[in-house]
Amino acid sequence: TSNCWGYGEDDGPFFWHKGYPIAQGNRQSPINIVTSETVYDSSLSPLIVSYEHCTSISISNNGCSVAVEYADTEQGPVIEGGPLSDAYRLKQFHFHWGHKDYHGSEHTVDGKTYASELHLVHWNTSKYQTFREAAAASDGLAVLGVFLEAGEEHQGLLKITDALNMVKFKGRTADLKEFNPKCLLPKNLKYWTYPGSLTTPPLHESVIWIVFEEPIEVAKKQMEKFRMLLFSQEEEDEKFMENNFRPPQPLKGRQVCASYN
Numbered sequence: 001t002s003n004c005w006g007y008g009e010d011d012g013p014f015f016w017h018k019g020y021p022i023a024q025g026n027r028q029s030p031i032n033i034v035t036s037e038t039v040y041d042s043s044l045s046p047l048i049v050s051y052e053h054c055t056s057i058s059i060s061n062n063g064c065s066v067a068v069e070y071a072d073t074e075q076g077p078v079i080e081g082g083p084l085s086d087a088y089r090l091k092q093f094h095f096h097w098g099h100k101d102y103h104g105s106e107h108t109v110d111g112k113t114y115a116s117e118l119h120l121v122h123w124n125t126s127k128y129q130t131f132r133e134a135a136a137a138s139d140g141l142a143v144l145g146v147f148l149e150a151g152e153e154h155q156g157l158l159k160i161t162d163a164l165n166m167v168k169f170k171g172r173t174a175d176l177k178e179f180n181p182k183c184l185l186p187k188n189l190k191y192w193t194y195p196g197s198l199t200t201p202p203l204h205e206s207v208i209w210i211v212f213e214e215p216i217e218v219a220k221k222q223m224e225k226f227r228m229l230l231f232s233q234e235e236e237d238e239k240f241m242e243n244n245f246r247p248p249q250p251l252k253g254r255q256v257c258a259s260y261n
């Protein structure tokens, strides 16, 4: 996808509003989560993650991140419960990261940034026929956000980080079958939830965000493998893929609910 937006100093997040006015909308993401202002919502039921049937297809470098795509089948991986009134099917997951381990996440917690943030993007198959239709609806998407911090090597992530050298250049895709991303979720599924948006253009305000409080640990050398990916295609000047995160956006009066007290 040859985007006219990016993360550089002349096409980065501060310019996106020119092509996508919604960038200055009332429910943009990511946000800084101020924990003292989150509200425990006892009506939030536990999140149900049913990733048993996990038919992943491929891993690809789409020029702004690296994404693992899932087949769009009836019995695909779904989430429900929590803040969700319907079942949401996993479409893909991808990551955002920084130049160094001290930053790279999109959401921040009391101003704290993490080395990376994993997004598992799901769409409401109870109410919409296609992802595209759901992506334009206020309750169309649900994205799980998982913080990554430098620490112990993450065994489950090895299958992903070991595949990155096959998708170094923008536009490259490689097979990645039967990858079950349940192993990428933290042990403790305590989460914050709030109404927001996609964090890259078209920035649709169609996402119910579910951000887990507990980060997962990944090895520094695993983080370094993300940074050897390129924004650029094979014949172009080499531009390392890093700092592909949007900074926190104004809360505009939204309430962030906590699943725990």
Ligand SMILES: CN(C)c1nnc([C@H](N)S(N)(=O)=O)s1
Binding pocket: 065, 091, 092, 094, 119, 121, 143, 197, 198, 199, 200, 201, 202
């Ligand atoms: C079309 N899909 C799956 C997506 N469109 N925008 C996405 C963004 N990268 S994010 N960060 O999930 O909002 S993901």
Ligand SMILES: [Zn+2]
Binding pocket: 094, 095, 096, 119, 199
């Ligand atoms: Zn994302």
